[in-house]
Amino acid sequence: MTTDTRLDHALRYADFGWPVFPCYSARSTGACSCRLGSSCKHPAKHPHTRHGLRDATIESRQIKRWWNKWPDANVGIRTGTDSDLLVIDVDVAHGGPDSLRSVLRRLGTLPEHPVAKTGGGGCHLLFQHPGGRVSSRQAVAEGIDIRADGGYIIAPSSIHATGSPYEWRVDPEKTPPPTIPELWLEWLSSCGHRDTEAQDIDGGCWGRVVWDGVALDQVVKRSIDATLPAAFGQRHGCLFRFARWLKSHPAIIDAPATALKPYLRQWHKAALPRIRTKPFEDSWFDFAESWEKVKHPIGAGPMGDILKRAVAADPPIVARQYEQNQLRLLVSLCRELQREAGKRPFYLSVRTAAEQIGISPSHAATWLNGLVIDNILKRVRRGDRRKREASEYRYMGD
Numbered sequence: 001m002t003t004d005t006r007l008d009h010a011l012r013y014a015d016f017g018w019p020v021f022p023c024y025s026a027r028s029t030g031a032c033s034c035r036l037g038s039s040c041k042h043p044a045k046h047p048h049t050r051h052g053l054r055d056a057t058i059e060s061r062q063i064k065r066w067w068n069k070w071p072d073a074n075v076g077i078r079t080g081t082d083s084d085l086l087v088i089d090v091d092v093a094h095g096g097p098d099s100l101r102s103v104l105r106r107l108g109t110l111p112e113h114p115v116a117k118t119g120g121g122g123c124h125l126l127f128q129h130p131g132g133r134v135s136s137r138q139a140v141a142e143g144i145d146i147r148a149d150g151g152y153i154i155a156p157s158s159i160h161a162t163g164s165p166y167e168w169r170v171d172p173e174k175t176p177p178p179t180i181p182e183l184w185l186e187w188l189s190s191c192g193h194r195d196t197e198a199q200d201i202d203g204g205c206w207g208r209v210v211w212d213g214v215a216l217d218q219v220v221k222r223s224i225d226a227t228l229p230a231a232f233g234q235r236h237g238c239l240f241r242f243a244r245w246l247k248s249h250p251a252i253i254d255a256p257a258t259a260l261k262p263y264l265r266q267w268h269k270a271a272l273p274r275i276r277t278k279p280f281e282d283s284w285f286d287f288a289e290s291w292e293k294v295k296h297p298i299g300a301g302p303m304g305d306i307l308k309r310a311v312a313a314d315p316p317i318v319a320r321q322y323e324q325n326q327l328r329l330l331v332s333l334c335r336e337l338q339r340e341a342g343k344r345p346f347y348l349s350v351r352t353a354a355e356q357i358g359i360s361p362s363h364a365a366t367w368l369n370g371l372v373i374d375n376i377l378k379r380v381r382r383g384d385r386r387k388r389e390a391s392e393y394r395y396m397g398d
C-alpha cells in the first residue's frame, strides 16, 4: 500500500509533534541487529542511541542523519508530555483484549482514536496526554500497559522480531488522538505498578504540580507550552487542558474566565499554525466553557488532602479562643497550608476557604479579616477581589 521508507514515517511523526528516535531492528533470522544478536532480550525494541528516548527529537535534520545511517532502524516515539501522547498498550498474548472489553463495559466507550497494530499482534491506542504527569504503568489490567511519561512505543513501519509489521488501523492523520475520558484517566492512573524502566522519572500518577512561588506569568507560559496542539483537530481538547493547567495555580483558581482572556490570547497566537478554526472568539468561547467545567485541575486534590489533615489534627492553641468549630477549623486549615508552603506565604481565596469550611463567601471574608486582626494571619498580598484572586498569607500561630 505504501512505499514510504522508515525515514518518511519518522518525519511524518515529527510533523505531528511526536519526538522520534531510532531503535534496533530485526535481522531476517529474528535476531536483534544489536551486538547481542539472538541473545538480546528485547529484540528490535530497544534504542539505537545512547540516551534512548531522551534523544528523541522532532528536528528533521537529526532524524535524517539517523535514518540515513541506519535506514532499517525501527521507529520509536517518545510518549508523555513531550509528544502529548498517552498510549494504551494492549497485549494479545496476555489477555489484553478481554481486559479491554471488560473495562469498556465498566467505564464506558472511548472516543474514536488512532490504533496501531503492533508487530507482536497487540495494539496501541493513542490518546492525548492530559498534562501534569502520567507515569508509564505496567499491568493496569491483565495484558494492558500504559505508555506515558518516561515511556515510548515502537511505531508503524517498524518490523517486529517475528517479521510482522507494525501498521496503522486508524491513522492519526485522519483521527488525531482525542482527550481520554476522566473516568479512564482515573482508572489507569491508579492501577497496576509504575514501569520500572521509568523509575527515574519522578512524580506520582498524575502528581500535583507544585508551582512553589513561580510567578504567574511563568506559569502561564509553561501552561501554554504544555498545551499547544501538536496537529489539526486537537484545538478543543487542548483548550480544555489549558484551562486545567491554569486552574492549578492558586492565585487564579477562582477567577472568572473573563479575567483570563489575555492568557487565552497568548495561547491562541501560539496555536494558530496548528488549528483549523482560526477566529479568536471561537477558541475564547470554548475556553470559557471549559474553565467553568474543569473538575480536575492539573494537581487536583491537594486542597482536599490538606483539609483532611486539618480536620484530623488537634486545633492550634490560638484557635481555642474561638467558640465556633468551623472558625477553629479555618485556623487549622491555614496552619496546614503554611506547612505545605514551607517558608513561603500560602495562597487562599475567600471562595476556596468558604467551600472547604462550608460557609458563605461573605462569612469567609469576614473570618479571614478577623484572623488578620487577631494576628493569627498576616496578609502578605491582597488578591483582587473583583478578579476573585487569592490573597497571600503567612500563618503566625502555633
Ligand SMILES: [Zn+2]
Pocket: 024, 032, 033, 034, 035, 036, 037, 040, 041, 042, 043, 044, 046
Ligand atoms: Zn538488541
